């Protein structure tokens with residue numbers, strides 16, 4: 001009881017400090033117009049770490065709190081949010097792999113979210129990251145990671161780096177992560193955030209992921225976080241026998257999350273759940289889906 005009161009007080013203080021500084025009201029949801037404005041503002045701005053010195057309240061608030069304490073408070077508040085996210089949004093649904101749950105507890109999602117939306121980092125929702133793209137809902141990140149069934153010695157390819165968050169989650173579970181992003185400012189920002197946070201086994205490439213990363217193939221797993229209407233053949237070719245491809249497939253409002261198991265007897269495809277991802281763009285759009 002005393003513990004939860006302490007957390008609530010900490011959360012309230014941290015939110016108030018951030019809101020005061022930014023002169024924003026803590027709205028419960030993101031209205032479309034706000035999302036648009038924030039997306040424009042988010043632009044190429046780095047997601048840089050929580051509460052940089054310029055975030056800290058100065059003369060406006062007559063509080064004599066050392067900067068280091070503020071930072072510790074914000075970190076603790078985000079951590080509490082993250083642990084709750086894993087319990088209530090992920091484990092309470094159906095993701096049970098202990099390694100995946102631990103990775104989700106460990107990786108600070110708020111470090112990959114633009115400042116405008118940072119306070120929503122641990123809510124059950126995708127969030128805008130600029131350039132009309134989104135960081136996936138935490139549950140979907142956990143589910144796709146679990147479906148990959150990665151081992152510590154594995155090497156994995158991701159198509160659609162976005163914020164870099166999914167790559168960071170994978171990086172604590174495998175040996176190397178290779179990730180490709182087609183929007184250059186996103187690729188640059190993700191790379192700088194990943195370096196800043198020390199995810200040094202993630203390698204970012206800017207380009208069309210359709211052709212995969214032949215120099216680094218074959219991979220134990222391939223994960224695609226934008227939806228094509230057909231599965232790109234080069235990605236299947238770059239998967240090891242015994243490897244798994246996790247990919248949303250379908251048109252904009254009618255996609256399914258698909259797992260393809262590449263076996264010696266050929267590929268086995270299973271459908272998991274309906275999903276909604278941003279479309280995979282580039283070369284794949286020239287292909288016609290089989291009716």
Ligand code: SAH
Nearest residue numbers: 135160162163165166182209225226280281
């Ligand atoms: N995994 C990301 C979320 C990705 S959103 C995260 O954790 O934040 C999907 C991303 O796929 C977008 O950034 C989009 O620009 C990118 N994308 C779309 N088509 C692509 C392609 N052909 N090659 C590489 N990236 C692509």
